[in-house]
Amino acid sequence: METRRILLEGAAVTAVRDGDDLVAGDGRRVAIDDALHLPPVVPGKILCVHLNYRSRVEEFGTTLPAAPTYFSKPVSALNAHEGAIVRPERCQWLNYEGEIGIVIGRHTRNVTQAQAWDAIAGYTVANDYGLHDFRDTDAGSMLRVKGSDTLCPLGPGLVSADHWDPRDGMRIRTLVNGEVRQDGNTAEMEWDMAYLVADLARTISLEPGDVILSGTPANSRPVGPGDVVEVEVEGLGTLRNRIVAGPTAIREDVGAQPTESEEVRSTALGGDWEYRGIRAPRRD
Structure with a gap:
């Protein structure tokens, strides 16, 4: 359903x-x-795993830690199917990350992995957008990188866990202006949905409606105003959003400013890049 x-x-x-x-x-x-x-659910919190898909790990030329690591997105970042994704002025490193959102169905705390499957109400399509212009200052918390307004679209719907099982090996793709950019499968996840739920619930109470974003495959790249980004998940549907330019610039009188360091560019462009004047596709 x-x-x-x-x-x-x-x-x-x-x-x-x-x-x-x-x-x-x-x-x-x-x-x-x-x-x-x-948004198909009203979460009290949105928790996100860092690396999980093997293709993404290989792209970065790194190895997975012994256990997953996480960050959170504020609920003010929520967006919906067909909603506009705002890229602020003076920012250019806005990346898509097609993902699957796990939606919690009941109070969950200190459960086994087997019990965690029963705690999942269902699944939705997500796009974990990242504004990497702030990565130099927020890399530890990812607060502005992943938590800026509009950067967490979910939808279009919530499919019951009784009707969709990621253990079946479900395909996930991200398309930009109709061209496939990411193409992965839940079979390449290092930690499955139940593991993520059980891991987080060791110390964090999960409540009905809470969302866990489960990671993205390789080839997250920058997009700009005018681009249409679609995330397709087999059996869950298609989440579609358009990138728009923000009407106001990031204020310069307070706080750290957007940057374009080697770390910012490397992350936005897929890891181990040689920079030699490469720039993101900027559309005004």
Whole structure:
């Protein structure tokens, strides 16, 4: 079963997908193409694993740690299917990262991996955008890199864990303007969904609606205003967003400023690069 949250006649409602329609609890119907989508869940927190897909590890020319490491995105970064992703002025290193979001279904604390599967309500498509212009100052916390407004679109819907199983080896692709840029499979994840849930729940109480982003395959790259980015996950659907230019620049009178260091460029362009004047595709 797939549910979606939409804005229907001014109210946020949960609707069930019925073919090409969405059906609200009171029976009202709206065509999917006409629906105004909201994030499919309202999480209290969004937790994200760093490296997890083997192709991404190989791309960076590194090795995985003995156990996963994590960062968080604030809920103010939430966005939805067909929502605009804002790249602020004076920033150019905005990268897509197609991912699968794990949605928690019940209070979860101190569980085994077997029990963790039962704690998962379902899954959604996600794009863990990163504003790498701030990587030099926020690399430890990833706060502005991954937590700036609009940088966490989820959707279009939530598919029940009873109807979708990542252990079946599900394909995940990211397309930019119709061209495939990322192409991976859940079979290449080092740590599966239940491991991530059980690991985090050792010390953090997970609540219904909380989201865990489970990692991205190789080939995350910068995008700019005008680009349309789609993340397709087999059995979960397609999350589509357009990149737009922010109307205001990052303030210069406070805080660290956007940078274009070797670390910023290396991360945005895929790891072990020789820089020789390479620049991100900038569209104004």
